[in-house]
Amino acid sequence: MSNQKPIAENLFTWPSDQPKLLGSKDTETGRYFFPAKKSNTHEQVELSRKGKLWTWTVQRFMPKTPYIGTENPEDFKPYAVGYIELPGEIMVESRLEGVDPEDLEIGMEMELSIDPFVKNEEGEELMMFSFRPCKN
Amino acid sequence: MSDVAIIGIGIHPFGRTEGMTGLQQGVHAAREALSDADMEWSDIQFAFGGSAAAGSADAMVNDLGLTGIPFMNVSNGCATGGSSLLSAYTTIKSGQFDIGMAVGFDKHPRGAFNADPEASGLPKWYGETGLMLTTQFFGMKIQRYMNDYGITSDTLALVAEKAFNNASLNPNAWRREPVSKDTILNAMMVSDPLTKYMFCSPAEGAVALILCKAELAHKYTSKPLFLKGAAFRSRPLGSFEVFSPSLEIERGPSPTVGASDATFEMAGMTREDIDLAQLQDTESGAEIMHMSENGFCKDGEQEKLLQDGDTKLNGKFPVNTDGGCIANGEPIGASGLRQVYENCVQLRGAAGKRQVQGNPKTAYTHVYGAPGISACTIITT
Numbered sequence: 001m002s003n004q005k006p007i008a009e010n011l012f013t014w015p016s017d018q019p020k021l022l023g024s025k026d027t028e029t030g031r032y033f034f035p036a037k038k039s040n041t042h043e044q045v046e047l048s049r050k051g052k053l054w055t056w057t058v059q060r061f062m063p064k065t066p067y068i069g070t071e072n073p074e075d076f077k078p079y080a081v082g083y084i085e086l087p088g089e090i091m092v093e094s095r096l097e098g099v100d101p102e103d104l105e106i107g108m109e110m111e112l113s114i115d116p117f118v119k120n121e122e123g124e125e126l127m128m129f130s131f132r133p134c135k136n
Numbered sequence: 137m138s139d140v141a142i143i144g145i146g147i148h149p150f151g152r153t154e155g156m157t158g159l160q161q162g163v164h165a166a167r168e169a170l171s172d173a174d175m176e177w178s179d180i181q182f183a184f185g186g187s188a189a190a191g192s193a194d195a196m197v198n199d200l201g202l203t204g205i206p207f208m209n210v211s212n213g214c215a216t217g218g219s220s221l222l223s224a225y226t227t228i229k230s231g232q233f234d235i236g237m238a239v240g241f242d243k244h245p246r247g248a249f250n251a252d253p254e255a256s257g258l259p260k261w262y263g264e265t266g267l268m269l270t271t272q273f274f275g276m277k278i279q280r281y282m283n284d285y286g287i288t289s290d291t292l293a294l295v296a297e298k299a300f301n302n303a304s305l306n307p308n309a310w311r312r313e314p315v316s317k318d319t320i321l322n323a324m325m326v327s328d329p330l331t332k333y334m335f336c337s338p339a340e341g342a343v344a345l346i347l348c349k350a351e352l353a354h355k356y357t358s359k360p361l362f363l364k365g366a367a368f369r370s371r372p373l374g375s376f377e378v379f380s381p382s383l384e385i386e387r388g389p390s391p392t393v394g395a396s397d398a399t400f401e402m403a404g405m406t407r408e409d410i411d412l413a414q415l416q417d418t419e420s421g422a423e424i425m426h427m428s429e430n431g432f433c434k435d436g437e438q439e440k441l442l443q444d445g446d447t448k449l450n451g452k453f454p455v456n457t458d459g460g461c462i463a464n465g466e467p468i469g470a471s472g473l474r475q476v477y478e479n480c481v482q483l484r485g486a487a488g489k490r491q492v493q494g495n496p497k498t499a500y501t502h503v504y505g506a507p508g509i510s511a512c513t514i515i516t517t
Contacts, residue, residue, distance in 0.1 A: 008260070056279060058327065064247065095267070
């Protein structure tokens, strides 16, 4: 595990068996923010690991910069993207893994997952969050 | 206070023009507008203009003439043209100047727009992991809308089919070949549920408009048009916008709703008063959602309106009569003014084969863009 690190600081709890996204809550208004906002009135909060798919699409062509995925245009595989509604908190935009786009449905139960995204120049695996359908 | 009239309009055809910069296309449009109003550049007392990716509009004075006028550069994303027009309107309304120009132009490379997360105040990882694409936002917004209000893919295709049909009658449009509904539906999927033909592409083009105090208008044209309302709004809490790593669970209205209401209030008119409209159609879904966000129908009614052909050129309420962004492409700085140009052509009765019948007297425009901005206008005869 030592050669793995989150793609950004303060994005999710790591390392952890039950990682959670890190957001913030405005103590005056009660509104949730993701990613976490640094402010005198904000407290950091761990967001729910599970939620419902609110909407989705599929990225069918390989993105240009600033995308750092290491696929070639020839072996690029379309990936799904969606918003997950974390009950009572906020909707989070995320890549959707472990599911065929054909099977995506608004309202389906999804769960947070942390996986290697790319390797950086030092050979470290940069870890990124995604959501996957809940295992029943 | 006096009204504001539009007395001159000019355009450089949209699409791809090799060997011509965006700025040069702007100059072309400006000269055409001057000629249309039968005036000289030296008659122009002030100008507002802008582009997103093709340089500073005020550099046009090198070609148009060094008359020393105040020429303000405007940079406001997709609402650049709308903001220039609104600024020109306010300048005349305030009594500071009597005659001015609003100009917008652009020239973008092929392919989807590149996005810079940090320029938008977003974390780097958001762009690096492939989440920062406008096309994804468009797909996700209409996907949810279709789920909530029963809009079908067939209707998405009808929007694009209409755009290409209208453009085939517009010599200034980019994509002037009609494309059948089946071809549109079966084309490569870009961001589900939107196929290649349902999206606009970055492009080139320019538009210039000359405005003046209404009392002066008849000196320059026998058919002045009047800018009765123009308003700009940014996003309120709870709207669903492009480039949002998160959204509020409690949904709110889009910036379009606020801009539209403000425009109608300013004009003292209602939706029923409008004869035709140009609504931002970055893709098919946007046109559909913007019909209701602008108050021209209720959510979900678009399905029947489109299937009945009500928004075609010969329908009850024509929308995007020049082919819209889908067939004209999206030169960011010019799109908003293209819509106003088309409304002027229609209200002058000069639209040729795409002329809306019944002698239209009122027309509406709406632009929308990142990071959640909208600008609308109402023009009357």
